[in-house]
Amino acid sequence: MSKFTFIPADKHKAKQTDTSKLGFGKLFTDYMLTARYTQGEGWHDMRIEPYGPFAMDPASMVFHYGQEMFEGLKAYRAADGRTLLFRPLDNFKRMNQSGERMAMAQLDPELMLEGLVELIRREEAWIPIGEGTSLYIRPTMIATDAALGVHASKTYLFFIILSPVGAYYANGFNPIKIYVEDEYVRAVRGGTGFTKCGGNYAASILAGNVAESKGYTQVLWLDGVERKYVEEVGAMNMFFVIDGELVTPPLRGSILPGITRDSVIKLAEHMGYRVTQRLISIQEVYDAHAAGKLDEAFGTGTAAVISPVGELNWDGNIITINDMKNGPIAVALYERLTGIQYGRLDDPFGWVYEVK
Ligand SMILES: *Cc1c(COP(=O)(O)O)cnc(C)c1O
Secondary structure, three states: OOOOEEOOOOOOOOOOOOHHHOOOOOOOOOEEEEEEEEOOOEEEEEEEEEOOOOOOOOOEHHHHHOOEEEOOEEEEEOOOOOEEEEOHHHHHHHHHHHHHHOOOOOOOHHHHHHHHHHHHHHOHHHOOOOOOOEEEEEEEEEEOOEOOOOOOOOEEEEEEEEEEEOOOOOOOOOOEEEEEEOOOOOOOOOOOOOOOEHHHHHOOHHHHHHHHHOOOOEEEEEOOOOOOEEEEEOOEEEEEEEOOEEEEOOOOOOOOOOHHHHHHHHHHHHOOOOEEEOOOEHHHHHHHHHOOOEEEEEEEEOOOEEEEEEEEEEOOEEEEOHHHOOOHHHHHHHHHHHHHHOOOOOOOOOOEEEEO
16 A cells, blocks of 8 residues: 555646757656645655645745755666666755754655655656656655744645756756856855755855856855855856866865765766865866866766866956866766666666666
């Protein structure tokens, strides 16, 4: 007996079969998973039900005080037809880390993974076929107490929605241009930088708009105190290859502990590269470039997997990295990681979870 009550839909949506038209996060499947939490009672009313709007009280706490957090992972269609997830339990565990900081309800990661697997099984036909495509999975939790006054909600709604997605960047696996933000900051230690709470992203939109108006795809954040050390990009952790060594900022509470970041560290070491987690100032990046030692820079995240960085603009000083071409280490890591995710290459770390 499933712990999730299934409520059938009366009609199903037409699927987009042209994967070049999928885009990212614009289409959603027929079903969603929902679960309710009440303090003292725990999780209840767990369902797989038709995708659709929620009726919500305007006083719901999420609308006023932003008690909200989310996750992002993907289901991949292997060439042999298997449906694969990548380290899915880690996403639910990270959701609990976010939830602890946001004073929200804790999930049972195994139970929610069980629910996700049931949902995916029902929606398998929505997983697009083709390299770079996947079914993006968005678990979310919101505070639903209908009461004004800043305190922790006693009730929550957890849901998972699914979106068939094409390749993340419309222009393919090519270096992106990044604007180094030296006015606005994203997070400070002691704040919510390590969580995937909606507020972090709301606070980043203005800087993103400014960067975009200058022709840059993303913002590179510097530390919130001195605006000196590199933190991360919008939804990606950063790596620099300096003199053959991979350098990435350490997890000190202000950046997101990316699952792709962790996978890249482990894979790169496995492939024989030296990886160091340490503070790296933006000045050091520019100095390495001036000395001819900045071989590559790239971002890592579930959406794009690996994204080479070809240009940085820091306060009007523009540098081009690796002649605006994909670097060999970024390409090798991308091939290896996507090879594991799509079931093409063997998985020495046991990261792949097959949906049966
Ligand atoms: C989600 C996210 C990342 C990447 O995390 P992954 O687990 O690799 O997808 C990095 N930075 C921020 C701010 C994020 O929201």
